[in-house]
Structures are given as C-alpha cells and as structure tokens.
Amino acid sequence: MYPNDRVATFVTENFVPVKIHIKEQPEVFRRFGAQWTPTLMVLDPDGVERHRFEGFLPPTDFLAQLELGLAKAAFARERWREAEDRYRRIAREFPDTDAAPEALYWAGVSRYKASGDAAALADTARAFRTRYSGTSWAKRASVWGR
Amino acid sequence: MPINWMKDVDAALAEAKRTGRAVLADFNAAPM
Numbered sequence: 001m002y003p004n005d006r007v008a009t010f011v012t013e014n015f016v017p018v019k020i021h022i023k024e025q026p027e028v029f030r031r032f033g034a035q036w037t038p039t040l041m042v043l044d045p046d047g048v049e050r051h052r053f054e055g056f057l058p059p060t061d062f063l064a065q066l067e068l069g070l071a072k073a074a075f076a077r078e079r080w081r082e083a084e085d086r087y088r089r090i091a092r093e094f095p096d097t098d099a100a101p102e103a104l105y106w107a108g109v110s111r112y113k114a115s116g117d118a119a120a121l122a123d124t125a126r127a128f129r130t131r132y133s134g135t136s137w138a139k140r141a142s143v144w145g146r
Numbered sequence: 147m148p149i150n151w152m153k154d155v156d157a158a159l160a161e162a163k164r165t166g167r168a169v170l171a172d173f174n175a176a177p178m
Contacts, residue, residue, distance in 0.1 A: 014167065
C-alpha cells in the first residue's frame with residue numbers, strides 16, 4: 001500500500017511498477033535474490049539491477065532512495081549530466097536522508113565523468129568539509145581534497 | 147492517486163524496455 005500521494009505520483013511518473021508477493025511468486029524472489037521483505041529494487045530498462053533497499057522507510061527517505069535508483073541507472077548508462085542532476089536534486093530536496101551524502105559524492109563523480117576536470121572532485125571534497133563531514137562518503141571523498 | 151502495479155516481472159521488464167523506463171520491483175509479504 002502506498003498511501004502517500006507524493007510517493008504514488010513519483011512511482012507512476014518514473015517507473016514501471018511491479019509487486020511480487022513472497023507466497024505467490026517465491027521463484028521470483030529467488031531469481032532476483034530478494035531475501036527480506038520489503039525489498040525494493042530498481043532495474044534499468046535492460047533489466048539490470050541498479051539499486052535496492054530493504055525495510056520500511058518513511059515517505060521522504062523512500063523517495064530519496066527511489067531517486068537514488070534512477071540516478072544510479074543514469075550513471076550506469078553514462079548519462080553523466082542526467083545522473084549529476086538527479087544526484088544534486090537528492091542532496092537539495094532530501095538533505096536529511098541517508099541518501100543525501102551518497103548523492104553528494106556521486107554528483108561530484110558524475111561531473112568529473114562528464115567534464116574530465118578533477119576540480120569537480122576537489123569541489124566535492126570541499127563540500128563534505130561543511131556538510132555530512134562525519135559520513136563514510138566524506139571519508140571516501142577526502143582523498144580528492146589533498 | 148493509485149499506482150497501477152503489475153504482477154508479472156517479465157511483462158514489466160518488457161514494458162520497461164519498450165518505454166525506456168526503469169522498473170520498480172516491490173518484493174513484499176503484505177497480508178493477502
């Protein structure tokens with residue numbers, strides 16, 4: 001059940017949504033390696049898994065994870081500018097979610113991939129000094145700031 | 147706004163390929 005209107009609208013506008021129930025389709029659980037419920041999985045248009053998350057999340061965090069899945073799908077297809085836009089939107093619109101620091105990291109990588117300019121990575125390292133500085137993503141980005 | 151959930155993952159994948167959209171697969175154990 002997805003009672004939140006914002007979530008329902010976002011799912012409808014951005015995905016082909018499919019529900020798989022463990023009792024009705026256990027073989028599909030096995031096929032995709034889903035071992036817990038709920039497991040939400042984003043598959044790109046070629047059917048490749050690009051993101052998954054398990055367990056309940058409130059609407060804001062849930063939306064952030066869906067956006068993260070779309071951003072990862074764009075990145076995997078080397079659509080760097082689309083990926084960067086999506087990642088930056090996550091950091092901007094969902095700043096208090098777990099997805100935000102990860103999105104900030106990959107936004108910098110996406111910009112670097114698009115431009116070839118290492119300044120994009122240094123800028124990201126600098127951004128982490130003031131936001132999300134205690135996160136593992138800040139640690140990963142720290143090497144770019146030396 | 148109700149979500150129009152499919153139940154067939156292969157049909158969903160075919161639709162995704164046709165439309166260029168990603169699939170959101172919800173693996174659940176909700177009461178039936």
